[in-house]
Amino acid sequence: MSDSLIAPETQQERSERLLAIVKALPNLPGVYRMLSQDGTVLYVGKAISLKRRVGSYFQKNDHSPRIKLMLTQVDRIETTVVRSEAEALVLENNLIKALGPRYNILFRDDKSYPYLVVTGHKSPRLAYYRGTLDKRNQYFGPFPNGYVVKESIQMLQKVFKLRTCEDSVYANRSRPCLLYQIKRCSAPCVEHISPEDYRRDVHNAVLFLNGQANELLKELEARMAAAAEAWHFEEAASVRDQIQALARIQEKQFVSSNTSELDADIVAAVVKEGAVCLNLAMVRGGRHVGDKNLFPSNAADYDDAEALEAFLAQHYLDRNVPSVVICTPPPANAPLLAQLLSDQAGRKVVINSNPNGERRVWLEMARKNAELAITQRNTHSASQAGRLQALIEALDLPEDTQRIECFDISHTMGEATVASCVVFDDGDIQPSQYRRYNINGITPGDDYAAMRQVLSRRYGKIAAGEGKVPDVVLIDGGKGQLSMAEEVMAEVGLTQPILIGVAKGETRKAGLEQLIFATTHESLQLPRDHAGLHLVQQIRDESHRFAITGHRAKRAKARVASSLEEIEGIGPKRRQKLLARFGGLQGVKAASVDDLIQVEGINRDLAEKIYGALRG
Template identity: 60%
Template sequence: MTETTPFDIPGFLKNLPLLPGVYRMLDETGNVLYVGKAKALKKRVSSYFQKTDHSPRIQLMISQIKQIEVTVTRSEAEALLLENNLIKSLKPKYNILFRDDKSYPYIMLTGHEFPRVAYYRGGLDRKNQYFGPYPNVWAVRDSVHLLQKIFHLRTCEDTVFHNRSRPCLLFQIKRCSAPCVDHISPEAYAADVQSARLLLEGKQKDVIDRLTDDMQKHAEAFAYEKAAVVRDQIRQLQTVQEKQFISSNVSQMDTDIVAVVIAEGTACVNLVMIRGGRHLGDKALFPGHVSEETTAAEVLDAFLQQHYQSMSPPALIVVNHAVEDDSLEALLSEQAGRKIKLNSNPNGERRVWLQMAEKNAQLALAQRLLSKASQDMRLQALADALVFDEMPERIECFDISHTQGEATVASCVVYDKRSIQPSEYRRFNISGITPGDDYAAMRQALTRRYGKLVEQKEAGEEVKLPDLLLIDGGLGQVNIALEVLAEVGLPDLPIVGVAKGEDRKPGLETLIIPQQDRSINMASDAPALHLIQQIRDEAHRFAITGHRAKRGKARVQSSLQEIEGVGAKRRQRLLTRFNGMQGLLAASEEDIAAVEGIGASLAERIYRQLHE
C-alpha cells in the first residue's frame, strides 16, 4: 500500500502567485469541498489558514482540506465565470448553490415576413428577437395574450401558417389578423409588430403616441372604421397601464430587485424584474447548502454571481444588503460590457419596490418552513410506522409502465430534502425482455440504477444512496428488488412494496416490508400514507408520460415506414417538407400531394393510414 504524502500547506501557500484565479478545496478522497475566486490567489487562500475568526461552518471545512488546486486566469471577471462553471458542475458541499432546473422564459418575435409571437425557453437564435427574461411562465403568457388582443399577431407554427386556406378561429374572435390568407398587408402587419416591439421594450407612451397619430390620419382620410380599430387599441393599452401592478413614474431604467431573508437555517431570495418601468413579476428561490451560520450577505453574493452568469444583468440591481465583494459591481460591468450599478440603499420608489420584495421573500420563506414542518411530521410518522431507528431523508420509488408489453418504460423518482427532486429523476427504456414481464422489467431497471451507483461508489465517487426504496407493486416485485440489491451489494437497503388495494382505491394500499417479514395497512388519513402516495403517484405519472411518448413515437415512425410506396427518400422528403411528423400529421391530402414524388393517390393512402 502506497503512503499518501501529507499536504504541505505552508509550502503550498508560499508558492502561490499574486494573480487572479480560482481555487478548489479537496478532501482526502478527492471530492471538491469548496470553489472560490480571488483577485490575488496568494492572499485569498492564505486567509483561510491565518485568520481565526471563521464561522463554525468554514472551520469545519478547513479541517477537512487535504489538497488545494488553483487555476490562474487573466482577469477577475474571467475567474468569476470559471468559478460559476465549476460550482454548477461540481456542486461543492460548502458553496451556496442556486439550482433552477429550467431556463428563464422569453417572448420571441420570429424573423419571418409575418413574425410570430411565442413563448420560448432555451438558447437564443440571432435570426429571432427575444424579450425578457421573465421570472414566471404566467407573466410571459399574459404578455403574449395581451399582444394577441391588442395587435392581433399570429401565434401559429409555420407548418400551420403555410398551409391555411381560410382564417382560423383566432381570426373570428379577433385575436389574429390572419396574415396567412392575406387579410392584412405586410406593411400593416409590420406596423403592428413594431408597436408590439415597443410595448415589450416598456415604451407604452411611444406606442400610444404612434397609434394616436395613426387614428388621426385615418379620421382625416374618412377611414372611420380603421380609426375605430386603432381607437380600441389605444383604450386597451390605457386599461393595461391602469391595471399594471407597479409602473415607474421616476425612471424607465431596467431594474432587478433582489431581497434575501434567512430563518431557521433556510434562505429565500426574492427576485423582482422591472423592465421599462413595468413590473414583470417575481420569483422566489431557495438555495442549497445554507447553514445556521450563513449570512444574508453571503447568500446575496452567491446569487448575484451565479444568476447573472447565464443572463445579462440590467443597468441597476437593487439589493437589501450591502454586497461583501467590493469588486462584484466591476466584474458584472466587465462581463456585461456596460456599466452595472448595485444599490443597497435606494430612495423613493425603488425603496418601496425593495420593501415589497423583502415582504414577499418573508412570506415565501414562511410557507417553505411550514411545508418543511409538515414534511418532517410525515417522515417521522413513516419512520414510526416502519419501525426505523432514524427518519428516512432520501426516498426513491420505481414504477413500470407499458401497454400490453409495448414500449415498456421504468421510472425512478427521488424525494429528498423534504420535497420531490425532478432534476434527479431517471427513466429506463426496457428492452430484451418478454413483452409484459413486469418482473424482468423491474429487475433490469433496478440493476441498471443501483449497479451503476455501486460501481461509482467503489471508484471513490460521491454518490447518493436512498434511505428507503419504494416499489410500486406487490410481493413479486418486492422479491425481485431483494434479489437485485443482494446481487449489487446493497442487501441492507430498506425496501417497502406498495401493493394496490381493492379496485385500486387510494387509502387501501398494503405496505409490504420484506426485511421485517410483515405487511401493514395504514388508516386512509395517515400522514405517512399520504407521503407514500405522493411519491408513488409521481413515479406512476413519470413512467406513464415516458411510456406514452415512446409508444407514440414508435407507432408513428412504424406507420410511415409500413406505407406501401413510401421508401427512404420519400420519407425524408415528407419529413423535411413538414418539419417532422407533427407537421405531417397536421397536413392535408393536397399538401402531401404537392411534395415531390408524391401523387394524389399516394397522398390519399398516406393521409388515410396516418389518421386511422
C-alpha cells in the same frame, strides 16, 4: 518499504505541512482552492493577498462551524495568481460554477433564462426562446421563468394576433389554422392580412414590449378616430378592442415606473429561521415581468450580505445584465462588481443598495417576498419532516432514513412501455433527480419483466459506485413486483435499501393501500389519515404521473410515425412533407383528397390511399 508499512500522517504533521504551504504563498491577488485527500475541491475563494487570506484560516480560532468542519478535511491547497482583484473575482466564480465545492454557497446556474423573441422574418414570428441570442432577431427579457414568457405570448396573441407557428408549418399552409378561427392570429401565411398591416401589428407589439404602452395607446386612439371618421367602422371596432385589451393588461402591472423604459433587477437577500433566500424581481421597459425565489445550496452560516455578494457574481458574470441592480443589504464588493458588469455590458451598470421613492418600495416588496418564501418553505419542510418521521415510526425504519425512491410502470396494452423513478430526499421531492426508462426487449404487457429491467439498469449502476444508494425503495405493485425487486437486489449485490411494495386495496381507493414488506411479505394498512401514509401516497402518485406522462409522449410519437409508415408509397421525405404541410398527423387525417394532392410528390392515387388508410 511497502505502502502498508508507512504510518498515517498525524493531525499535527498535517497542520505543519499546510502551514509550510501557506508561508510559501505570495502577497499577490489570486484564487485558492482547498482540496481533500481524494482530490475533491472543498472550497474556492479569492484574495487580494493570497498569503494573508489563506493564512487567516490557520491563525484564527473564531471560525464558523462550517469553516471549522472544512478545515478538518483539507489535505492540500492550490492557488492561482492573477493580475487584479477583478480577475480573481471572475476566476473564483468560474471555478465555483465548474466545480460546485461543497463549502461554497451555490446558486443554481440558470444560464439560459427564457426570452420572448420577435424573429427577423418577412412575417415575424412571436416565440419562446432559450439559448444564444441572434442579432437578426429582437429579444425581450430575460424573464424569471418560462411561465411568464408563455403568458406574455398569449397576451400578445390576443391583442396583436402575431403568428407563433414554426417556419416549416408557416411555409406550407394552404388554409388558416385553428388560431385564426379563435382570433389569436391574423393568418399572414395565407394573406388574410396585408404585409403592411401585419408589419404594423409587429411594430405595435414591439412598442408595447419596450415599455412604450402609453405612446402605443395614443397611436391606436388616433387610428380608431380616423377609421371612424372615414366610416370604416369594422376597423375602428377592431382597434377599439385592442385598446381595451391593452388597458386591461396595464391594470395588471402591479409595479410600474415613472421611467417607462427602465430595465432593472431588484434583489433582496434575507436570512431567517436558519434559511437563506434571495428574491429576484425583474422590471423590463418599466413593467414588472415576474420574480422568483432562490434558495442556494451550502448556505449554512452565511449571512445575508455574503449570500447577496455570491449571487451577484455567480448570476451576472457572463450574462446579460440590466442597467440598474437594486439590492439589499449592501454587498461588500459593490464598486468592483459594478465596474466588472459595466465592462462586460459595454455600458454603465449601477448597483444601488440605498434607493429612493418607488425603487425603495420595490426593494421592500422583494424583501417581504423573500421572508414569506422562507416561512412557506419551512412550513412545508416541517410538514414533510413530520410525514417522514411518522413513516419511520410506523414501519420501524432506521432513524436516519432520508432518501426514498419509487418505481412505476406505464403502458397501454403493452405498447410504449415506460418506467419511472422519482426521488424523495433532503425532506422533499427532488424533480431534478427523476429518471425515465424506455423498456424494450420484453413480452408486451409483462410488468414483472419491465420492473426487473428498470431495477437492474438503475441499481446495477449504483452497485458499481455510480450514484447514491437509497434508504427505502417503494415498488408500485403487489407481492409479485416486490419479489422481482428482491431478486434484482440480490443479483446486483445491494443489501442496504429496504424494499416495500405499495399495493392498491380491493376497491383501488386512496387510503386503502397495503404496504408489503420484503422477505416476510407481511402487509400493513395504515389509517387513512396517517401522515406516513400521506407521504407514501405523494411519492407513489408522483411516480405514476411521471411514468404516464412519458408513456403518452412515447406512444404519441410512435403512432404518428407508424400510421404513415404503414402506407405503401410513403417514405421519410413524403411523410415529412405531409406532417409539415398539415401541422401533424391530426391535420393529415382531417385533410381531403384534394388537399393531399397539393403536397409535392402526392398524386391522386396516393392521396386516395392515404385518405382511406387514415380514415379506415
